[in-house]
Amino acid sequence: MPKVSSVIVPYAAYLRVYEPLAAFREPEREHWARYARRPDLPSYQVELRRSLADLLPTPPVAVPVHESADAFVAEVDGVVCVCPWRTRLRGWQALGELAGEYPEPVLDALIPPVVRRETTQDYERWLERNPDARPWIRTATWQVPINWFVLVSDAEREYDKGGDDQGPAAPVLRYRTPMVQARRRVARGLRALKEAVDEGPLIDGLMDVGRWLEEFHPRSLVELDYGGLVHAVPAGELEDDHSAADVAEGIEALREGDQATAGEAYGRLVERWRAVRDRRSAN
DSSP states (O other): OOBOOSSOOOOEEEEEEEEEGGGSOTTHHHHHHHHHTOSSOOOHHHHHHHHHHHTSSSSOOSSOSSOOOOEEEEEETTEEEEEEOOHHHHHHHHHHHGGGTSOHHHHHHHSOHHHHHHHHHHHHHHHHHOTTOOOSEEEEESSOOHHHHTTOOGGGEEEEOOOBTTBOBOOEEEEEEEHHHHHHHHHHHHHHHHHHOSOOHHHHHHHHHHHHHTTSOTTOEEEEEOGGGGGTSOHHHHHTOOHHHHHHHHHHHHHTTOHHHHHHHHHHHHHHHHHHHHTTSOO
16 A cells, blocks of 8 residues: 655556567566565655656656656566656656646746757657657646546446555555456447537547547556546545446446436536646645
């Protein structure tokens, strides 16, 4: 169980894919095989602390100079699976999304224009050499995108409220599901949505996630982790959060043509996650 850090953890949730070692080519496969045997595997908070530390220098290091050699590790039916951090790639992608998140004066104060320009040029040159690159981790701040919940089932929900005899520990709320199940749920969800509505952000987001999942080994593990969001939701609300069940209920209602029930399920989701996002601007 990860200990609560003195560092303020960003309120971010994660969608991760753990691939079996067989999905990697040598010599990377051997690297991950050795790595998975380490007794001191780092947590997601370690990755966050490293990223936050890079923002302290002047000018800040917007994206790591070298790609991370770390990963998250899980065992699935006796098979070792890894989820490479690929912090540099994700940093480049996140930097490209910042323009839509902040006004330019705020963005300039966070990361000077010259740093952003040089970093973008580095990414473009790297992408020419690695056109098929994709991250194993997706991140969402102050929310869990509704389309992520389509991938999982309430029966796969794992909740630990934290706290033990050795001191305070952070709560954990996550879902884990086999890749084959996640892909199947995406297909079912898309069919139900397309029959009910012509288009919309939920369909677009689910199609995007579905295309991303197709990039990975079919025996992979998909994990939806609330990550730092557990610190943004009161414990009672977190314990009662069954968003995946609400999404499944809504999709099933759409499949049966029950718009009223689907609307109620969607309303619960919107209200729950609006309350979380509202805390972003609360003092």
